[in-house]
Amino acid sequence: MTRHLITSAIPYINGIKHLGNLIGSQLPADLFARYQRGRGREVLFLCATDEHGTPAELAAKKAGKPVDEFCAEMHEVQARIAEGFRLSFDHFGRSSSPQNHALTQHFAGKLQENGLIREVSEEQVYSHADGRFLPDRYIEGTCPNCAYNKARGDQCENCTKQL
Structure with missing residues (x-):
């Protein structure tokens, strides 16, 4: 079957x-x-x-x-x-369930065993006030492509470009 x-x-x-x-x-x-x-x-x-x-x-x-x-x-x-x-x-x-965590760890382990996971470094914005690194959606500014002044750190809602 x-x-x-x-x-x-x-x-x-x-x-x-x-x-x-x-x-x-x-x-x-x-x-x-x-x-x-x-x-x-x-x-x-x-x-x-x-x-x-x-x-x-x-x-x-x-x-x-x-x-x-x-x-x-x-x-x-x-x-x-x-x-x-x-x-x-x-x-x-x-x-967020324990079952999903266990299954995710299982598959991540298999990927690691097969050399399919690699460590990389990247820059992130850190907030001293919050004491943590900020996800891109917490960051607002001016889009470098269209000058929209409320663009989020991941994608501009005005021109739809990835930032």
């Missing part, structure tokens, strides 16, 4: 997703999973909420909540939305 692992892009946890997220990612994967199951194939359809990175941190700060509490609440909201649309996930998890 043919076995299929199907995933969709995992949604950031930074708020309620709009219909475009469903139509552009989760719904096509769900249709493919249903099609494969209908053909008698073994399917494992996985998705999760992405609870790592700046989007989660910024959204939690805006909501006035600790990141872990905000992520737990938003995961439940997004799981209910998926259930409401009857998406056929076999598992809808969290990127």
Whole structure:
């Protein structure tokens, strides 16, 4: 029997997703999973909420909540939305789960064993006030391409160029 692992892009946890997220990612994967199951194939359809990175941190700060509490609440909201649309996930998890951490470490170890990970150095902006390096989305300034004065450190929202 043919076995299929199907995933969709995992949604950031930074708020309620709009219909475009469903139509552009989760719904096509769900249709493919249903099609494969209908053909008698073994399917494992996985998705999760992405609870790592700046989007989660910024959204939690805006909501006035600790990141872990905000992520737990938003995961439940997004799981209910998926259930409401009857998406056929076999598992809808969290990127912060112990299972995901163990699996990620397993794959990272395999990549390291095969010489596919290399160490690099890069420059980052450090905030003495915050006592940490700042993610690019925390940095605002003027875009060198179009002079938009509220460009973020990763991409200009005005001209869409990567910075």
